[in-house]
Amino acid sequence: MVDRSGTPLVELRDISIAFGGIKAVDHVSVDLYPGEVVGLLGHNGAGKSTLIKCLSGAYKQDTGDVFINGERATINNPRDARGYNIETIYQTLALADNLDAASNLFLGREITTPLGLVDESRMEAETRKVMGRLNPNFRKFNAPVSALSGGQRQSVAIARAVYFNARILIMDEPTAALGPQETEMVAELIAELKKQGLGIFLIDHDVHQVKRLCDRAAVMKNGELVGTVEVDKVSTDDILAMIIAGKKPDHLAA
Amino acid sequence: MADTAGTSKETRSRKSFLDTLEVDTRLLGMIGAFVVLCLVFNVFTDGRFLTPRNVFNLSIQTVSVALMATGMVFIIVTRHIDLSVGSLLATCSAVMAMTQTVVTPDWLGLGLNNPLTAPIALIVGLICGAAIGAFNGWLVGYLTIPAFIVTLGGLLVWRNVAWYLTNGQTIGPLDANFRLLGGINGTMGETGSWIVGVVALVAALLALVSARRSKKAHNFPVKPLWAEVVLGLLIAVVILGFVALLNAYQIPENRLERMFEARGETMPEGYSEGYGIPYSVLLLIFVAVVMTIVARKTRLGRYIFATGGNPDAAELSGVNTRLLTVKVFALMGFLCALAAAVASARLTFHSNDIGTLDELRVIAAAVIGGTALAGGIGTIYGAILGALIMQSLQSGMAMVGVDAPFQNIVVGAVLVLAVLIDILYRKRTGAK
Ligand SMILES: Nc1ncnc2c1ncn2[C@@H]1O[C@H](COP(=O)(O)OP(=O)(O)OP(=O)(O)O)[C@@H](O)[C@H]1O
Ligand SMILES: [Mg+2]
Numbered sequence: 001m002v003d004r005s006g007t008p009l010v011e012l013r014d015i016s017i018a019f020g021g022i023k024a025v026d027h028v029s030v031d032l033y034p035g036e037v038v039g040l041l042g043h044n045g046a047g048k049s050t051l052i053k054c055l056s057g058a059y060k061q062d063t064g065d066v067f068i069n070g071e072r073a074t075i076n077n078p079r080d081a082r083g084y085n086i087e088t089i090y091q092t093l094a095l096a097d098n099l100d101a102a103s104n105l106f107l108g109r110e111i112t113t114p115l116g117l118v119d120e121s122r123m124e125a126e127t128r129k130v131m132g133r134l135n136p137n138f139r140k141f142n143a144p145v146s147a148l149s150g151g152q153r154q155s156v157a158i159a160r161a162v163y164f165n166a167r168i169l170i171m172d173e174p175t176a177a178l179g180p181q182e183t184e185m186v187a188e189l190i191a192e193l194k195k196q197g198l199g200i201f202l203i204d205h206d207v208h209q210v211k212r213l214c215d216r217a218a219v220m221k222n223g224e225l226v227g228t229v230e231v232d233k234v235s236t237d238d239i240l241a242m243i244i245a246g247k248k249p250d251h252l253a254a
Numbered sequence: 255m256a257d258t259a260g261t262s263k264e265t266r267s268r269k270s271f272l273d274t275l276e277v278d279t280r281l282l283g284m285i286g287a288f289v290v291l292c293l294v295f296n297v298f299t300d301g302r303f304l305t306p307r308n309v310f311n312l313s314i315q316t317v318s319v320a321l322m323a324t325g326m327v328f329i330i331v332t333r334h335i336d337l338s339v340g341s342l343l344a345t346c347s348a349v350m351a352m353t354q355t356v357v358t359p360d361w362l363g364l365g366l367n368n369p370l371t372a373p374i375a376l377i378v379g380l381i382c383g384a385a386i387g388a389f390n391g392w393l394v395g396y397l398t399i400p401a402f403i404v405t406l407g408g409l410l411v412w413r414n415v416a417w418y419l420t421n422g423q424t425i426g427p428l429d430a431n432f433r434l435l436g437g438i439n440g441t442m443g444e445t446g447s448w449i450v451g452v453v454a455l456v457a458a459l460l461a462l463v464s465a466r467r468s469k470k471a472h473n474f475p476v477k478p479l480w481a482e483v484v485l486g487l488l489i490a491v492v493i494l495g496f497v498a499l500l501n502a503y504q505i506p507e508n509r510l511e512r513m514f515e516a517r518g519e520t521m522p523e524g525y526s527e528g529y530g531i532p533y534s535v536l537l538l539i540f541v542a543v544v545m546t547i548v549a550r551k552t553r554l555g556r557y558i559f560a561t562g563g564n565p566d567a568a569e570l571s572g573v574n575t576r577l578l579t580v581k582v583f584a585l586m587g588f589l590c591a592l593a594a595a596v597a598s599a600r601l602t603f604h605s606n607d608i609g610t611l612d613e614l615r616v617i618a619a620a621v622i623g624g625t626a627l628a629g630g631i632g633t634i635y636g637a638i639l640g641a642l643i644m645q646s647l648q649s650g651m652a653m654v655g656v657d658a659p660f661q662n663i664v665v666g667a668v669l670v671l672a673v674l675i676d677i678l679y680r681k682r683t684g685a686k
Contacts, residue, residue: 058570079572094570098563098630099556107560108572110553117551125472 002036002215007070009034009199010168015054015064024050026223027064032168032199037190039214039231040203041243046220048203049091052170055201056088057081068168082108087166089174091203093157097146101138102127104145105160130159134189135182150177158186162193169193169200175209187213207236207243221246280624280679284639291643295650303650306503310529312645313500314437317534318343318597319612320641323619324545325589327637328582330620331562333629334394334401336583338408339590340612342386344416346594350379351425351604354432372431379591386412387587388580395579409613417606426603436599440533444501447530451497454539458489500535501528534596538638541592545634558582562629618665619644622672644668 008031017025025047032038040048054061057078066073068084075081095104102123111119124141131138135155145153154177161169175183190200190213204210210217211231219226219242227248238249295303302308322339329336354375358364364371390408394401434440442450462482469476505527514521549555561568561575569575598604621627622643623636647668651661
């Protein structure tokens with residue numbers, strides 16, 4: 001059971017962002033406690049990715065604030081987000097296709113030798129270590145990422161997010177391209193990170209998966225928040241109803 | 255039937271031989287094309303193409319374009335283009351020429367051929383080049399004007415700034431020390447060249463050994479020892495062969511006599527001395543090494559390639575891609591200034607049309623050298639080899655006596671053909 005008595009690790013307060021005329025996110029508030037996994041659900045185009053991008057620094061919200069450990073955080077770009085130990089697995093993975101796994105994993109945070117030069121061997125060794133835990137079948141350490149399969153690419157993106165001791169982890173459909181075995185390893189990983197006290201936002205279309213892995217689920221529709229529920233107190237049908245109908249089931253509304 | 259089986263086996267074993275050496279097959283193809291080109295010209299010129307004299311001339315003619323081509327690699331890798339390099343070269347050349355003929359002798363009162371003149375001119379030129387480049391980069395990176403437009407405008411602007419600075423006049427002769435950068439007027443001599451060759455060889459071998467050690471330390475697979483030895487021997491042959499060739503180009507006797515006279519000595523009977531490595535070529539080698547290290551071993555280089563591969567990913571990974579654009583263009587401007595120093599020193603004066611059409615040569619060199627216009631891919635050595643191939647084609651055809659219009663037709667066709675071959679090659683090897 002997650003302890004929600006203290007200050008939340010992350011608090012997104014009243015976030016709005018519009019692209020042209022479209023309100024992609026419309027006054028949404030969600031919070032996240034240490035050791036908690038919050039699932040974000042909703043139809044395609046509901047605004048899930050856009051919401052978390054305001055936290056990861058990819059977008060700047062039009063209105064609303066982000067609080068981290070109770071203090072207002074200024075996140076103007078991805079570098080700021082990294083400064084708050086926020087790591088993100090983007091839906092698009094955000095990998096440089098022309099570089100190999102190690103270069104992608106350490107992009108922006110290369111290990112350097114005392115001379116200030118990039119230490120390729122050490123980066124590759126570290127990459128082999130993490131990938132060994134995530135995807136033991138992975139062998140293509142010297143190939144550019146463009147030569148990898150969709151799932152292998154996803155493993156690289158996951159490895160990058162978990163390697164750097166994040167405190168807040170954002171996972172945007174992390175298992176969309178993964179096989180059953182790899183998906184299971186990610187599920188185990190999430191459970192383990194949760195135990196270490198990380199807060200995790202997990203975007204996933206699989207309601208069963210969300211019920212299994214998450215503590216709470218926040219449902220969005222057309223940019224608005226439908227509601228946040230504790231997964232143990234609702235059935236999958238209740239969640240599905242929220243996603244499709246866009247309102248909380250009657251027995252929870254009170 | 256048996257025949258086909260035989261060949262396929264043979265190709266496989268040849269391929270695995272190259273694989274074991276882990277050399278870049280694309281580079282090998284380029285070197286092969288270059289060697290064939292040289293041999294063909296050598297036949298058609300009755301052996302005049304591959305003389306020490308011509309190799310010397312070829313190498314000093316290549317330096318200016320090759321210097322800029324190394325910078326153009328970074329520009330193109332980050333998905334930009336710079337059409338203003340020739341004009342920028344002219345502006346830097348004009349600034350340096352004015353500095354050493356007007357500013358230092360008259361304004362600063364240093365007089366002619368003061369030892370301070372050349373360094374001052376060079377520093378002023380380099381600062382000017384880097385600043386103009388940074389300005390271009392700012393327009394591209396922060397104001398998000400396409401590089402094509404910024405540098406197309408720059409092509410006109412800087413060509414005519416150079417004109418304005420010099421009133422369109424030829425400025426010269428340049429400072430004697432400054433002219434050392436030009437090539438024939440500044441060479442290392444035989445002993446100096448051997449020293450440089452041996453130092454370079456030792457450095458290259460040490461780099462090989464340390465790369466192997468570091469791989470071994472992490473238990474990564476390494477090539478068999480014999481493959482390393484073969485590679486080392488190849489490097490030795492190339493470096494020492496190049497030095498030997500340049501040393502074999504003898505300084506004419508009357509020139510030697512003048513050199514001895516200048517020192518107040520008389521030349522011993524039968525004395526002879528080779529030119530050796532020109533300072534400009536040494537500069538190019540130095541720049542090539544530094545740029546290669548930047549490309550492969552520094553964060554800046556990583557970010558350049560990552561940004562070229564996927565600008566969004568680079569930005570999301572915390573790379574400041576706007577600032578990166580400024581840096582890349584500033585570096586390009588710096589190299590244009592360096593090229594301007596070499597080019598004007600070679601001419602011994604600044605002329606109004608210096609560097610005209612260089613943007614095309616530089617871009618062609620980078621592209622022939624395997625830099626992909628789509629971004630993310632390119633090598634420094636490839637660009638330099640590209641510059642060398644272009645220059646060899648041009649002077650080879652001139653020596654053979656091909657008419658001027660045909661020379662340009664061939665060069666243009668080769669550029670297109672090179673890119674086609676590159677596309678086919680990448681398709682076949684499955685590389686992107
Ligand atoms: N950069 C952008 N420019 C314009 N519109 C955008 C942009 N990014 C998102 N949108 C719009 O904002 C809305 C929300 O998109 P978002 O990507 O957040 O959806 P999502 O919930 O992540 O959907 P999915 O489940 O398909 O990933 C959509 O209508 C989309 O078209
Ligand atoms: Mg999405």
